Amino acid sequence: MTTQQDLPRGTGTPDPVTPGRAPRRRSRAVPRPNEGVWPGLATPPAAPVKARIAETLFRNAVRTLPVRIVFPGGERIGSGGPDSPVMRIERPGAFFARLGADSKIGFGESYMVGDWTTTDLAGLLTPFAARLSTLVPPALQRIGRRFAEARQPAAEVNSLEGSRENIHRHYDLSNELFALFLDETMSYSSGWFADGSDDLVLAQERKIDGILDMAGVREGMHVCEIGTGWGGLATRAAQRGARVTTLTISQEQKDLAERRLAEAGVADRVQVLLRDYREARGSYDAVVSVEMIEAVGVAYWPTYFAALDRLLAPGGRAGLQSITMPHDRMVVSQKDYTWIHKYVFPGGIIPSVTSIEQNLAADTGLRITERRSLGPDYARTLAHWRARFTDRWSEVEALGFDETFRRMWEFYLGYCEAGFRVGYLDVHQFALARP
Template sequence: MSQPGAALATGPTGLDLARPSAGVWPGLATVPRAPAKARIAEALFRRAVRSLPVRVVFPGGERIGAGGLDSPVMRVVRPEAFFHRLGTGSKIGFGESYMVGDWICTRPADLLTPFAAQLSTLIPPVLQRIGRRFAEARRPGAEANTLDGARENIHRHYDLSNDLFATFLDETMSYSAAWFADGSDDLVAAQRRKIDAVLDMAGVRSGMHVLEIGTGWGELAVRAAQRGARVTTMTLSSEQAHLAEERIAAAGVADRVQVLLRDYREAQGSYDAVVSVEMVEAVGVQYWPTYFAALDRLLRPAGRVGLQSITMPHDRMLVTQHDYTWISKYIFPGGVIPSVEAIEQNLRDHTGLRIVERRSLGPDYARTLAHWQRTFLSRRDEVAALGFDETFCRMWEFYLAYCEAGFRVGYLDVFQLSLQRR
């Protein structure tokens, strides 16, 4: 793999894009220069950290933070680079600094958890408003989820490599929140329990024709077919489609499952049930009305929808939905996490559907991510053998830790929702 300063990769819109699967990291090797912003960022960072239960250690031995000896330690290796990156874009620079090793931590999820718990108050509100208006980057219009844009956005994450995802996912290849039974830490059982629960919310049973929007690697389609249903499942990821078809055949249900490489907006037909697990987050605010209207259009009159969605508080969603963050730049381009209120509003305004049952799995997602993080770290050599460089590995570590922290403190949640017509 090439290093962070590798030649630029240009997307179909002309944007310079990170291409993690090819070791391409546009601009990452160059530390931005913004002395005034760096000084402000350092002052704000020191102010924020002094009350958090963490320890931040600088070269020379300076320590700040309110953490004790068992608290997570953040070691700032290159303070000048760290504060310049933070000053030129706090929502992106903090993660980029971890990717290049400006700071290191052996327990990143534990470190990020107290930051996540006070995310809305770490920076004074007036400075947040000023930063959002004048300093923070806005989502590039080129990453909007048009038909072509959605395919490109999905390709940049889900087509990285099936072998990569297999290194840290369990045998079900489920890439969404599990639902653990009381007293159990069995991830495979928890993933199957989650899938069965969302199928139950859609009322899936023998003889039905079920539409799945967002195939993943095929486990939900297999379990629906094992109930005796006929399944049409759609994805925009060619890598996922290929492996899903193999897994469906291996499960002996290929005669009951059809995998389509197709956008939800191109779906036709009428189905007894529609199921979609953690796909709405990739739709984008602009297309939420279209997505929910499609659920309504494709569902037969007496049918039900089983929907699983990551969510965030409505007030935070409203103020951050147009922000360009580290996650949107490197992990999920074009993605926006909705609130439950936003889902309800779109259902009310654009469909005849309503939520009739709901279940929160937020703490379960934190546990799921902890499983993935441990497995990824234990198999890091295998990831490297696939051709992914050190920058990628650090990026993926930060991604999993960042998400786990959000679910730990409730800044993020995930809901299973059963929808039916009003």
């Protein structure tokens, strides 16, 4: 049970229960950002030996990074010059204790509670991301995975019920929250910027058109979309003259998507179903799915790809957009439990291009016929989101979100932006068809 002692100051206010809907049962203590509940976060772990080891590893790792690490009292390490990002470690004891207990979670948690600060979060995290796989020696990484680091909880497996709870914990934080930092298309995925343009709305429309083109969507077709979001892609497909059946497992997203579709004048062409991809039925001229596979989980990739194949009519094409990571890193880290899992995307796993190809070959008759990479575009997209979130923080705060949430969301957006900046993460659009 979460007690008041577990909560840092400024816990926010609970979201009201939606009328007519029973509150979700919670069998274990998990962060609930929209209620200001942060189990155990306020107290750093008591791990003096691990803390000393973590401090030694951290000092060795950052000594050659182009950053400046500043400790209380003025000690400085790092190889950065006067214009390089600065990381100020405000509470070294707590910082190294969290890092020693579990580096994949403790680094982000220590930022959330203010153990360290910076004036350029994405800039600071970028050199860390560039050397993510080599900051800790491989032998120590293997020891850490075996003995020290947490593994993904069984409760977050992406079964039918598990997926609904995992999606609820992120996408149902607040429709108003997402509306404040996303653009007017409400696209929560990478844009695709035209040369010379920094307009996020145009980039999102170009991205949507790009994936619809890959799936060959045109007038008179019946399209299945797996992962509705807030209806932006379904709206665009309907404006092309297609009929759309779009699937979501978020009641909150469904409600807002239907309102937005009505406002766009295409509600008569789009059906929004509260349905998991595993429960989908029918035969469609095209199937599209944008950045939904990351929430599927390795164990269910065969089922997901088989669903794309099963739903696609003969001669049809599918458009898939997915964040990707290097295959070797995916293989060694796929069971890790990270800060992103704990606070942002429970149950998530980013595939590699190789794993997508392998699953298509093993479980479908589909093959990749075209692809494009949008990695640098995602870094720019995230920078837009981070700036909008920061600029509109007072409005976010008015929704009931606390200061810990602000630092959590800043870290999430900056952490992801850094990964795309250096190519540790990428995002691809794929056209899929039967040979």
